């Protein structure tokens with residue numbers, strides 16, 4: 001007869017296609033460690049509370065440890081026909097230790113089991129994503145350190161706007177990635193607060209279980225307050241996928257900039273040959289595929305978040321099989337972000353920065369116009385008037401095909417008698433950057449401060 005754990009009530013085998021359709025082992029097998037860990041803790045608790053004989057509890061624990069060892073050393077392989085990882089481990093256990101194994105599922109349901117496993121698994125993955133984010137931040141600090149004096153134009157509306165440095169640009173992403181790491185920490189904190197184990201199928205159990213013990217041994221702060229909530233919600237998946245989506249927004253914007261900077265129109269950077277690809281027909285091409293793929297893969301992660309939200313939004317409490325769909329979505333999000341982070345940092349580390357092109361771009365486009373206006377402000381003029389006069393000087397330069405640096409002093413003085421010879425100093429690019437020394441600004445001194453604060457945080 002059927003080898004299903006729930007075979008008793010059924011008089012027929014499950015139709016083959018239905019078994020395959022129903023099965024999740026192909027994707028939930030990655031939680032085998034957490035399933036076994038949860039099983040061991042649950043079995044110990046059952047033994048300690050006397051719900052099952054101590055000797056059985058010991059036999060179960062030994063059996064589960066052996067299974068873990070066999071999977072890790074590739075002596076045991078997941079049966080593709082198993083219903084899910086939980087069923088697979090439990091039937092392996094019973095196969096190995098006999099009757100005692102049948103006691104493991106006392107006061108436990110797959111409903112509290114699966115969400116316990118998933119929390120434990122996602123916590124580990126979130127910690128790994130955080131580690132990769134920190135590696136990226138550290139790479140960014142390293143590159144920034146070398147470019148605190150590399151002048152480049154800052155943009156708004158993708159129009160050259162004000163002078164800054166390449167280091168300042170990179171450090172903006174450092175701030176974003178630190179917040180991303182914090183969001184992961186927040187998600188993990190809530191994920192690991194309330195242990196669902198002991199919620200049973202939905203309504204707890206009549207056995208005298210010790211939920212404090214299982215919660216503590218699995219690293220949770222406490223057992224969840226409500227057993228129905230314990231098995232029903234997947235908000236921790238959504239929260240993590242939300243945090244991961246924001247990481248992808250940041251990586252995708254960064255990628256977009258890399259792609260622009262690699263173009264002949266910008267040529268601010270050149271990617272290493274090992275991190276670029278060629279065209280099958282155009283021999284001259286060197287394409288920033290890695291950055292394009294990161295930008296492209298952000299769509300996947302947003303899609304995964306969407307899948308989780310929509311899967312859950314119409315479900316009555318408690319467990320519904322729809323919830324099996326949570327795993328591929330949240331795993332997909334985690335895998336994609338990890339993949340992207342793994343290639344992104346080395347891609348940046350190996351790129352060449354074209355300082356000259358950055359500087360040349362900064363020299364065009366009147367990005368020192370605000371500085372010219374501020375010069376007048378410093379000499380006592382109201383900003384709005386200074387703004388207007390500078391605008392007129394820019395128009396004059398455009399008409400004559402020149403720039404503010406080359407405009408003769410008498411033209412300045414025709415516009416305002418506050419202008420003196422020191423205007424040229426005030427609008428020189430290096431000075432414009434160096435003088436932007438307000439806290440958080442692009443002046444090399446300020447950016448060096450940002451880098452050292454970031455490095456301290458990394459420790």
Ligand code: ARG
Pocket residue numbers: 024028083084110111114319321323324325327
């Ligand atoms: N494979 C299932 C899932 O991932 C495990 C929970 C099954 N529970 C149930 N009541 N059928 O959701």
